[in-house]
Amino acid sequence: MNYLEKNKAYWEKGYTAVNVDHFVFRFYGRILKPQFGLGGGWERLVDFGCGQGAAVNYFRKMGFNARGVDISETDICAAKIRYPHIAQNFLLCDPSPKANDIYGFSDDVEVITAFQSLYYFSDEDFQDCMDKLYRSMRSGGVFFATMMGEGSREFFDNSTEYKGGLRVVNFRNDRLEVKDHCISFIKDEDQLKRKFKMFKPVHIGYYSEKFRSDEGGGYHFTFCGVK
Numbered sequence: 495m496n497y498l499e500k501n502k503a504y505w506e507k508g509y510t511a512v513n514v515d516h517f518v519f520r521f522y523g524r525i526l527k528p529q530f531g532l533g534g535g536w537e538r539l540v541d542f543g544c545g546q547g548a549a550v551n552y553f554r555k556m557g558f559n560a561r562g563v564d565i566s567e568t569d570i571c572a573a574k575i576r577y578p579h580i581a582q583n584f585l586l587c588d589p590s591p592k593a594n595d596i597y598g599f600s601d602d603v604e605v606i607t608a609f610q611s612l613y614y615f616s617d618e619d620f621q622d623c624m625d626k627l628y629r630s631m632r633s634g635g636v637f638f639a640t641m642m643g644e645g646s647r648e649f650f651d652n653s654t655e656y657k658g659g660l661r662v663v664n665f666r667n668d669r670l671e672v673k674d675h676c677i678s679f680i681k682d683e684d685q686l687k688r689k690f691k692m693f694k695p696v697h698i699g700y701y702s703e704k705f706r707s708d709e710g711g712g713y714h715f716t717f718c719g720v721k
């Protein structure tokens with residue numbers, strides 16, 4: 495099994511997130527609506543790595559023509575059941591970017607979001623994926639991603655260097671079992687900007703949370719850019 499197939503197998507366990515996370519509605523409320531005036535115009539939006547679809551449903555409610563793509567059949571099936579009125583907007587994709595012609599829409603995409611979903615790629619696969627996402631966007635379109643930082647200590651401290659910019663993580667407690675899971679960590683803002691150099695950076699930020707003594711802070715950088 496290559497690392498992409500292992501990644502798919504890992505996510506087939508399902509990612510239950512019934513509610514919209516704070517970084518989704520804060521991105522909309524602090525950036526997308528006030529700065530770009532988007533929402534309500536049936537603008538095309540793609541949520542990459544949509545999990546069980548809460549963000550797609552939220553953006554739909556905010557007036558976007560929103561689609562979600564994910565590698566996990568478990569999650570895509572759950573999303574279709576949870577949100578039957580937009581079941582056709584949830585699409586299964588191949589774990590390898592080379593095998594996907596498009597993600598969601600082929601063109602005229604106004605907004606792409608990737609919440610905690612773009613760091614499971616080697617540098618080469620990441621580039622392939624970004625080329626396809628970028629190509630589908632209209633000029634002036636808005637891109638927003640949250641990327642795991644080295645400050646995500648329970649993962650970074652339990653990882654070893656792998657290849658292609660990836661580290662392999664092994665971590666276990668009574669909540670989580672992460673085995674040979676490949677993640678690409680972001681060191682600092684400069685690296686984040688280099689990673690998304692195809693976009694003009696608009697806002698760089700971060701969020702972090704810690705609830706357990708035996709886990710590190712879940713530190714994520716946020717990147718907002720314009721095509």
Ligand SMILES: C[S@@+](CC[C@H](N)C(=O)[O-])C[C@H]1O[C@@H](n2cnc3c(N)ncnc32)[C@H](O)[C@@H]1O
Nearest residue numbers: 505511543544545564565566589609610611614
């Ligand atoms: C940490 S979860 C985040 C889910 C959701 N975006 C959220 O914030 O609640 C990561 C998601 O990315 C998806 N994912 C991982 N690798 C992917 C790939 N190569 N292509 C598309 N989705 C992927 C996983 O299946 C999973 O649903």
